[in-house]
Amino acid sequence: MTLRDHNLKYELRRLQAITPRPEWKAAARQQLLMHVRATQEPVAAGARLRVHLFWHGVRRTVLQPASLLLVMLGFTLSSSLLVNAAYYSLPGDRLYGLKIGLESTQLAFARGNAKQAELQITFAKHRLNELAAIVARPSTSPEVKQAQVAETVLRLKDQVTSAQQQVRSLPEQGNSAFSLALAVDSDASELAASLNRRAKTMPPDFRAGIQEAVDSMESTSLSALATAISSTATGTDPVVDNHLADSLWDKVQGVQLRVEAAQQEARMLPSGDPAHAAATKLLVAANTLLAEASVAVQAGQFAVAVQAVAAAKDAVKTADLALAEALAVSANQESEVEVGATATVTDQLLDAPGETATHTQSFIPETTEEVLP
Amino acid sequence: MKGLVDKLRGQALLERLAAQDSEAFAEVYDLYVDRIFRYVVLKLPTQEDAEDVSSEVFKRLWQYVCDGTKVVDNLNALIYQIARNLVADYYRNRERKPTVSADDFPIEIADERQLDVVRSIEHGIELTQAIQQLPTDYREVVVLRYIEDLSTDDIAQIMGRTKGAIRVLLHRATQLLRQHLSHHDPARPQSEV
DSSP states (O other): OGGGSOOHHHHHHHGGGOOOOHHHHHHHHHHHHHHHHHHOOOOOHHHEEEEEEHHHHHHHHHHHHHHHHHHEEEEEHHHHHHHHHHHHHOOSSTTHHHHHHHHHHHHHHHHHHHHHHHHHHHHHHHHHHHHHHHOOOSOOOOOHHHHHHHHHHHHHHHHHHHHHHHHSSSSSSSHHHHHOOOHHHHHHHHHHEEEEEEEEOOOOOHHHHHHHHHHHHHHHHHHHHHHHHTTSSOOOOOOOHHHHHHHHHHHHHHHHEEEEEEEEHHHSOOOOHHHHHHHHHHHHHHHHHHHHHHHHHHHTTHHHHHHHHHHHHHHHHHHHHHHHHHHHHHHHHHHHHHHHHHHHHHHHHOOHHHHHHHHHHHHHSSSSSGOOO | HHHHHHHHHHHHHHHHHHHTTHHHHHHHHHHHHHHHHHHHHHTTHHHHHHHHHHHHHHHHHHHHHHHSSOOOOOOHHHHHHHHHHHHHHHHHHHHHOOOOOTTTOOOOOOOOOHHHHHSSTHHHHHHHHHHTSSSSSHHHHHHHIIISSSOOOOOOOOHHHHHHHHHHHHHHHHHHHHHHHHHHHTSSOOOGG
């Protein structure tokens, strides 16, 4: 067989047959091992070396690309899990502070009033979802729930109010102010309606605070609509006019529904009750204002309509307060009679309407003109 | 897979060496002595020189690993790197004496026993002569890749080059080796390598 018949690489591998002399191998092994044993460090130094070796091992393991990748993956995963857990946390949870902190950070990094207003509305929607979740929580005591609802409602009001302030700080004229004001109007209105619906499913103790928040959101919505109207020239674009008119109609209807609900409550009081009389007077005034608002909408006088709706809303709100107080007094009186309260006490209450009536009287305006814009 | 097993085995041995385990040193010696001697003997002029340098390789390895100031994770690369440096030192000292340069040094297998081994390999003499005619770097890659069976990764680490550079070097070295072999045997076509 000649050289040409062989594969060169195979031939080269055959040179692996070259080996050292066995006697040299053995002698060198012995000498080297003697040298190694002679140079071995004492035990104490060995311990130090082991520590050094341990850190070597750790460093080598940690610096492996796969290890680094795993560490980064773990960090990312745990961070995202934490943020995710925080996102679904509720007031009273450990991670709720982180959730609020993250929202504040997001707000701090948001550029411009428009972006901040949008974020405030988004966060207000989070609060709304939290309210429903708090009420549905089975393991929380009613007192704790009430406190958490109050805290959440307060935060919700603050956020909606902040959004409105951001809208107000935008330049009066311009598309951005108009579209943002419309967005805030629509979102705040929707939030108010949702909260109102949810309040009906909540225990009575929670409703008072929530009603306050609903009022606040409705006011914000109206205020945003007023901003939208003032930031655009009405009567030039039919699409814009239609949109504004629709929004105003919704508001007129919303206040009208509240007037009707208050009228029903007023009927529950005796007709001679001063609170009944005061509430009725306020509700009549509200209806008059709503009628004026309707005429203004039809005439395209949107600014006038907004003012009339706002005044009607205030009148209904005042009537609601008077009625709630009178109904509460009435309920107390009934319960006292039921448990056999003394006739003297009953007589005194009947003879003198007392502080409640005086207080209620203070709500009643002298004329309807007082509540008109 | 074999490469991974060898690497893990080497790492375990390195850990034990760093802990000054003389048994581990004995294992490393048994595992590498033939390979290191072969690598060295193909580069040095006499068997005695190869034996001296091979012994020194293991001493240096022990000192280096026990010193523990540098992170070592490839025993294969480390031991061949030490051998390579010692061969370079050997020629540097010879040059100072002075004689001839490393590239021109006429490598001969003077030892009768080794000659017998080489003769026993078919075309062994032609092969060793062809290898000896290669420039230092070419000879290095051919020996490390085809005789010592090291990976291009290890060779890159030993020679301080990139893997790409090693592949290019290996290709050129193989072509040149083929030319040398065809001079020994004019009937051998170059494409056979």
